[in-house]
Structure formats: C-alpha cells, structure tokens
Amino acid sequence: MSPTTDRTIDFTTGAPVAGSLDVAWVHGAAGEPNLQVHHYDEHTVILRQSKRVTYEAPFLFLLFGEERALLLDTGATEDAELFPLRATVDRLIDQWLERHPREGYGLVVAHTHGHGDHVAADAQFADRPQTAVVAREPEAVRDFFGFGDGWPTGAVTFDLGGRVLDILGSPGHHAAAITCYDPWTGILFTGDTVYPGRLYAFDFPAFRATLDRLVAFAETNPVTHVLGCHVEMKRRRRRDYPIGATYQPAEHRLELTSADLAAVRDAAHAVAGRKGIHRYDNFVIFNEPGKADQLRLLARGRLHQALAKLTRRN
Numbered sequence: 001m002s003p004t005t006d007r008t009i010d011f012t013t014g015a016p017v018a019g020s021l022d023v024a025w026v027h028g029a030a031g032e033p034n035l036q037v038h039h040y041d042e043h044t045v046i047l048r049q050s051k052r053v054t055y056e057a058p059f060l061f062l063l064f065g066e067e068r069a070l071l072l073d074t075g076a077t078e079d080a081e082l083f084p085l086r087a088t089v090d091r092l093i094d095q096w097l098e099r100h101p102r103e104g105y106g107l108v109v110a111h112t113h114g115h116g117d118h119v120a121a122d123a124q125f126a127d128r129p130q131t132a133v134v135a136r137e138p139e140a141v142r143d144f145f146g147f148g149d150g151w152p153t154g155a156v157t158f159d160l161g162g163r164v165l166d167i168l169g170s171p172g173h174h175a176a177a178i179t180c181y182d183p184w185t186g187i188l189f190t191g192d193t194v195y196p197g198r199l200y201a202f203d204f205p206a207f208r209a210t211l212d213r214l215v216a217f218a219e220t221n222p223v224t225h226v227l228g229c230h231v232e233m234k235r236r237r238r239r240d241y242p243i244g245a246t247y248q249p250a251e252h253r254l255e256l257t258s259a260d261l262a263a264v265r266d267a268a269h270a271v272a273g274r275k276g277i278h279r280y281d282n283f284v285i286f287n288e289p290g291k292a293d294q295l296r297l298l299a300r301g302r303l304h305q306a307l308a309k310l311t312r313r314n
C-alpha cells in the first residue's frame, strides 16, 4: 500500500470542512462537455448535466463514505451515449478507490425527488454490482431510508460509513422530495425545494411547512452552503432566464446561504394566501402555479427559443 492510501477516513474532525465551489460551468461554448464534473473536496463531487443536452441542466452529487457512495439524482436523460453518467460515476469511484482502497465498496443511487429531470438515467445503474437504486415513488424512499411513520415530515440518518447524513422528508415541490444534510461538508442538499430559480410549490402548505423545518434544522446545524439542483436566476437580482434557455452566461451561482433559505421561508409565509408568481432577489416562488401561469412561462420560453434560433441563423 502506498503512503497516500488509507483504511480509515476521519469524517468528523474539523467538520464542516471547507471545499471549493470555484467553478465556471460551461454552456454555449464549443467543446462543451455533456456532463461536467467538479470536485468540491476529495470525497464530494458536484456534477452538472450540460445545457446542450438538456436545458434543465440539473446538478447531481456524489458523496463518498468509507463503505459506500451516494449518488444523488441521475439527471434528465436516459441515453448513455448522450449522457454517460454510469461511465462517469464508475470512473470517479475507481479513482477514489485507488486512493482509498477497500473491498466491496457499494453505491446507493437515490433522488432529491422523483421528477423526470432527476431520475432519467436510473436504468444505467440497473446491472451495476454492489448497487442499490432507490425507486422514485414516495413509498420506496420512505422504506429505503427507514422513515416508517415519520414519513414524510420526519428525519432519519443514513450512514455511508463514517459519514452519516441526515435525510429530511421535504414534501411541497414533490411528494417524494428529501433534503440531505452532510455534516462533513456542512452542505444542505435541497433538490428543487430551494435553489436560485423558479420554486414550484405544487402543494403550498406542505412546501411552507418543509421550509419551516429546514430553517429550524439550519439553526441547530452548521450549514456552509445550500445547494439545489438547478440555476435559473441571473446574477442580476430578481431576474430569471426564460424556461428552455440553453445559454446562461450571467447565471447566478449555484450556492445559496442559510440566510437565503430563511428568505425563502419568509417569502413562503408572505405569499401563502396568494396563488401565482412571486419574484424575489435570488428566487421566484410559484404558489400552486395555475394553467395561465404555466402557459405564460412556456410562451416566454418559446419566444426565447425562436429568437435564439433566428440569431444563430444570421
């Protein structure tokens, strides 16, 4: 064994540790990769499906523990040619195991929630050895993590081997939504419940109650960053890109703070009685978006796409 390898990794001393979010996600450039990979630290990887493959450009996360890794979400595209998630994750795990050799290392594939842009490449992992893929349905999530009667508003822990995550049921955007807290990095992974973009609260009372619980959690646990699964806002306050945008040169950073989380909570309380679209500095809340809201959003996106096509032709 080389001196750089180890058998035990200390995931508690000094936690939460600092990592790097110094990354410029590529879109609209020649040579844009289909899947982009950024190491936050030695044991934590942020992946992003590129805009050229899907305008959703969801973020995915790979967390390594001593005994298994957790892949949080599988993106918006099933096709392994177009979106080589399995091959990329296998390579990342192989690289990690070279530095931290151990036998029988496992992989758990789970999801921040069950929407199509977060589960599409699940099948790429179906035949992978030592791998559990958690189905997208709420009951499957409840049973896998062992929520029992605590579902969907309770919290459980999930041990990757020395790296023990908190998993918080987080209904509102989706019935199977969870939030993961990683004490090692202090990152709160909020899925599509909180991110710099359009927050669709399909079940508004549940969404608001989830935010109350997340803010309470962040008040008693050190949260370094709040990482959701998309970026739709511009750096300019209160402005979002149209739905379907595949080029976001001035997009907001992925990371939000616990102050932002509290701002989403406060906003959710402020607009509770008002269905519709409510715009804030770093996010937009859709309170039970109606047909008209959704059509307006789509129309803006169509117009944007038509204009983009015209510009490309000239």
Ligand SMILES: [Zn+2]
Residues within 6 Å of the ligand: 056, 058, 115, 117, 118, 192, 229, 230
């Ligand atoms: Zn999404």
